Amino acid sequence: MAGFIASLKEKLTKTRQGFTEKIDSFFARFTKVDENLLEELEEILIQSDIGAQTSFELVEDLRQIVKEQRITDPAALPVKLQEIIREYLGERQDLIMNDELTVFLVVGVNGVGKTTTIGKMAHLFTQQKKKVILAAADTFRAAASEQLEIWAGRAGADIIKHGEGADPAAVVFDALQAARARKADVLIVDTAGRLHNKVNLMNELNKIKRVIAREIPEAPHEVLLILDATTGQNAIQQVKIFREASDVTGVILTKMDGTAKGGVVVGLRHEANVAVKLMGVGETLEDLRPFDPQEFAQAIFER
Numbered sequence: 001m002a003g004f005i006a007s008l009k010e011k012l013t014k015t016r017q018g019f020t021e022k023i024d025s026f027f028a029r030f031t032k033v034d035e036n037l038l039e040e041l042e043e044i045l046i047q048s049d050i051g052a053q054t055s056f057e058l059v060e061d062l063r064q065i066v067k068e069q070r071i072t073d074p075a076a077l078p079v080k081l082q083e084i085i086r087e088y089l090g091e092r093q094d095l096i097m098n099d100e101l102t103v104f105l106v107v108g109v110n111g112v113g114k115t116t117t118i119g120k121m122a123h124l125f126t127q128q129k130k131k132v133i134l135a136a137a138d139t140f141r142a143a144a145s146e147q148l149e150i151w152a153g154r155a156g157a158d159i160i161k162h163g164e165g166a167d168p169a170a171v172v173f174d175a176l177q178a179a180r181a182r183k184a185d186v187l188i189v190d191t192a193g194r195l196h197n198k199v200n201l202m203n204e205l206n207k208i209k210r211v212i213a214r215e216i217p218e219a220p221h222e223v224l225l226i227l228d229a230t231t232g233q234n235a236i237q238q239v240k241i242f243r244e245a246s247d248v249t250g251v252i253l254t255k256m257d258g259t260a261k262g263g264v265v266v267g268l269r270h271e272a273n274v275a276v277k278l279m280g281v282g283e284t285l286e287d288l289r290p291f292d293p294q295e296f297a298q299a300i301f302e303r
Contacts, residue, residue, distance in 0.1 A: 008281070008295060008296075008299040009299045009300075009302075011256065011257045011281040011282065011299075012256065012257070012262060012281070012296075012299050012300055014257070014258065014259055014262070015256070015259065015261070015262030015263065015300055016299075016300050018048065018259075018261065018262070018263070019048045019262065019263045019300060020300050020301055022044065022047075022048060023044065023048075023078060023081065024078060026040070026041065026044050027074045027075065027077055027078055028074075030074040031074070032072060032074065033066055033071055033072055033073070033074055033077065037074060037077075038059050038062065038063055038066075039059075041059055041062070042055050042056060042058075042059045045058055045059070045263075046233075048261075048263040049232035049233050049261040049262075049263045049264045049267070050233075050263045050264070050266045050267045051233050051236050051264070051266070051267030051270075051271045052233075053267075053271045054088070054266055054267040054270045054271045057270070058081070058084055058085070058088070058266075061084050062077065062080060062081055062084060065080050065084075066080075082297070082301050085266055085297065086293070086294065086297045088266055088269060088270040089265070089266060089269055089293035089294070089296065089297060090269055090275075090293055091293065092290070092291070092292045092293060092294070093250065093275035093277060094277065094290060095222060095250070095277050095278070095290075096221045096222050096249070097221070098218070098219075098221050100185075101179055101180065101184060101185065101186070101187060101216065101219075102185065102186050102187070102219075102221050103176075103186075103187045103189065103212055103216060103219040103220045103221055104121070104186070104187070104188045104189065104220060104221065104222050104223075104224055105189045105191065105205075105208065105209065105212070105220040105222070105223045105224070105246070106118055106121075106188060106189060106190055106191060106224050106226060106252075107191050107193075107205065107223060107224070107225050107226070107242055107245075107246055107248070108193055108225055108226030108227065108238075108242075109193045109238065110141060110193035111193075111228070112193070112226045112227060112228040112254055113226065113228065113254040113255065113280065114138075114190065114193060114226045115138075115144065115147045115148050115151060115190065116151065116254075116280075117226050117252055117254055117278075117280060117288060118134060118148065118151065118188050118190055119148070119150075119151025119152065119154060119155050119285070120151075120155075120280065120285055120287065120288035121188055121252075121278070121288060122134060122151065122152060122155035122156075122157040122186075122188060123154070123155040123156070123285040123286070123288075124278075124288055125157075125185070125186045126155055126156045126157060130185035130186050131158075131182065131183065131184045131185050131186070132155070132156075132157035132158070132184065132185065132186045132187075132188065133157065133158045133159070133160060133175055133178060133179045133182065133184045133186070133187050133188075134148055134151075134152050134157050134158070134159045134160070134175075134187075134188050134189075134190065135159075135160050135161075135171055135172050135174075135175035135187060135188070135189040135190065136148045136149070136159060136160065136161035136162075136171060136190055137168035137169075137171045137172050137175075137189050137190055137191050137192075137208060138168070138190045138191055138192045138193065139162060139163070139164055139165055139166045139167070139168050139171065139192070140165075140168075140192040141192065141193070142164060144190070144192075145159075145161040145162075145164070148161070148190055149161065154285060155285065157188075158178070158182065158184070160174050160175040160178050162174075168191065168192065168204055168207075168208055169204075169207045169208050169210075169211045172189055172208050172211050172212060173211050173215070175187055175189065176211070176212065176215045176216070189208065189212075189220070191204070191205065191208065192204065201245050202244065202245040202246075205245050205246045206245075206246075209246070222249045222250055222277075223246050223247055223248050223249050223250075224248075224249070224250050224251070224252055224277065224278075225238070225239060225242050225248045225250070225251050225252070225274075226251075226252050226254060227239070227251055227252070227253050227254070227268075228253075228254055228255055229253045229254060229255050229256045229258075229259045229261060229262055229264060229265075229279075230255050230258060230259040230261060231261070231264075232259075232261035232263075232264050233264060233267065235253075235264050235267075235268060236264065236267050236268060236271055236272050239251065239268065239272040239274055240272065248274060249274075250274065250275050250276070250277035251268060251274050251275065251276045251277065252276070252277060252278040252279070252280070252288075253265065253268075253276055253278075253279045253280065253291070254279075254280040255280060256279045256280060256281050257280075257281040257282050257287075262300065265291075265293075265296065269293070275291075276291040276293075277290070277291060278290060278291055279291045279296075
């Protein structure tokens with residue numbers, strides 16, 4: 001475990017610098033705990049991409065602790081703030097797995113690393129000796145299915161695809177039939193990432209979900225939203241948009257190793273009320289990991 005935390009600390013260096021070290025240097029500027037400190041702290045938290053609402057509530061909770069415990073030394077506040085954040089992050093929530101075929105519907109805007117992440121998900125499952133099929137239902141973007149096919153090959157997964165411009169629901173139907181015939185354990189469905197016409201997105205996702213539910217009534221077992229951690233607070237807004245189009249059950253955060261905006265994890269959990277299930281911390285197939293809130297907190301807070 002110590003080796004894993006050390007590795008995670010290294011991967012999250014930019015978040016440590018952009019959040020934890022910024023908070024530490026902030027408190028070091030003050031000699032007493034007063035309203036000026038608390039008001040400035042809220043601004044710092046917002047700048048750290050935690051989100052406006054979550055930042056406000058964090059400071060309110062800290063204000064209450066200061067009052068109850070009669071804290072006067074600013075040096076005592078970083079630990080108190082960390083305790084509140086750990087509470088906000090909650091417990092680990094793993095991917096839901098079905099006893100037979102598990103269906104994951106993957107959504108997200110273009111450019112967030114959706115195709116790459118699906119390939120890494122497939123690898124995660126094939127390493128567990130599960131048979132995986134990918135459904136290339138993003139028929140809108142040119143070469144999307146070809147890119148997914150490359151990742152399927154790397155991960156050792158099968159792929160079902162149609163031509164560009166085909167009906168995404170038809171691709172999903174064929175993938176479901178193939179998954180059953182081949183006795184697959186996991187079916188991961190890629191979808192188009194366009195947001196410029198939200199009505200089309202909603203209609204398309206609803207049609208895909210109807211096809212899935214008709215074949216497997218309790219599926220999809222998860223609707224996973226891929227978010228780019230480098231977008232910071234915009235990620236919280238994307239959750240709200242995609243929730244209008246589909247019942248998002250969890251988030252996968254990509255590019256966590258390349259951003260100082262990892263504080264968005266707190267806002268996603270507390271403000272958007274959605275669990276981060278997986279996080280991407282690098283380029284290789286192995287760099288998609290289950291997200292454990294307490295390991296994350298340990299990696300960014302511990303010196």
